Amino acid sequence: MSDDVSRGAAPQGGASHDGASQDSAPQPKGAQAGKGLTRRALFKGAGAAAAAGAVFQQLDALAKDAVPQAPRSQGPGKTKITLEVNGTKRTVAAEPRETLLQVLRLPLDLTGAKPVCDRGQCGACTVWLDDTPVYACTILGVEAEGRKVTTVEGLGTPSAMHPVQDEFVEKDALQCGFCTPGMVMSAAWAVKQHGKELTEAQARAACAGNLCRCGTYPHVLSAAVAAAKKGS
Template identity: 50%
Template sequence: MAARGPNISNVPLTSARRVVLRGPGATELALTVNGQAVTVQVPPRRTLLDTLREALALTGTKKVCDEGTCGACTVLVDGRAIYSCMTLAVTCEGKRVETIEGLAKDGELHPVQRAFIDADAFQCGFCTPGQIMSIVALLRETPAPTEDDVRRAVAGNLCRCGAYPNIVSAGVNAGKRKR
C-alpha cells in the first residue's frame, strides 16, 4: 500500500530559525475572509468567532454555546467546516475563512440559501448560518448528497426550533440544483 502524506519517520530534530512569540497583547493577523485579504489586531486569546463578529463586524456567525457544543459558529477554514468558537484567530494566519456573509454573489443567493428558504428549513434562524455553512462544506465534497449524508454533515449543528426535517430536505435539494 502506498504511503499517504509526508514521511513521518524522519522528523527533523534540529532547530530552524528563531520562533516568533506573539502576544499576550494584540498581534497583527493577516487572513482571507470571504475572498478579501484582511489584517486585524488580535490578542492570541481571541477566538476566530469573536474576531469575525467584533473586529470584522460579520455578525451572521452566531455565538450560542461558545464551547464547541452547538455548531452555530460553524465557518469554513480552508474549505472545511469548523467551530470558530474553539479556534483561536491567531491560528488562522494566512488561511481562507468563509462565512455566511460570503455566500451570496452579486445579490444572488447561494443554492443552499435558496434551498433553505424553499424548504422552510429554519424558524428562529439563529442556527441557520451554521447549518448552511455545514451543508456548503458537504456539497463541495459530495455534490449530490443523500439524506444520510446531510444528517451526518449537520449532526454537529443543533436546532432548538426543530427544523431538522426541512434542513435535511434543503440539503438534498441544494445538491440537485445547479448554481
C-alpha cells in the same frame, strides 16, 4: 527551493520581528549561492511562518554553525493577523486569546457566525477554515493567520444566494434562525463534498454538529438535498 520558499512563505504580517541579531551569521556554502538570496534574507522573509520548519531543517543540514532561530511568539497583547476572509485579505489586531469567532464578529464585523455555546457544542459559529467546516469558537484567531476563512456572508448575498440558502427559504428550513448560518455552512459543505448525488443520510451526517432547538432538521435536510440536485 529557495525562491519558492521565500515567495510561498512570505507571511502577511508580523513575521519579521524576531531574529534581528542574526545578520552576521555565516553563510553556508552552496546555500542559495548565485540566487542573490542570503540565508538571512530568507529567514527574514520566511520568518517563522508555516514553511519555516522545513527550511530550518534543510539549512541546519547545510550549516552546522547556524544560530538557532527563536520560534515565533505572539501576544499576550494585540498582534497583527492577516487572513483571507470570503476571498479578501483582511488584517486585524487581536490578542492571541481572542477566538476566530471574536475576530470575525468584532473587528471584521461579520456577524453571520453566531456565539451561542462558545464551547464547540452547538454549531452556530460554523465557518469553513480552508474549505473545511469548523467551530470558530474553538479556534484562536492567531491560528487562522494566512488561512482561508469562509463565513455565511461569503457563501452568497441576498440578491445572489447560494443554492443552499435559496432552498432554505424555499423549504422553510428555519424558525428562530439562530442556528441557520451555521446550519447553512454545514449543509453547503455536504453539497460541495457530495455534489448532485448527495443523499439525505450524508446531509444528516454533515449537519450532525449543528443543533436546532426549533427542530427544523427535516426541512434542513430536504433543503440540502434539493440544493445539491440544483447544483452549485
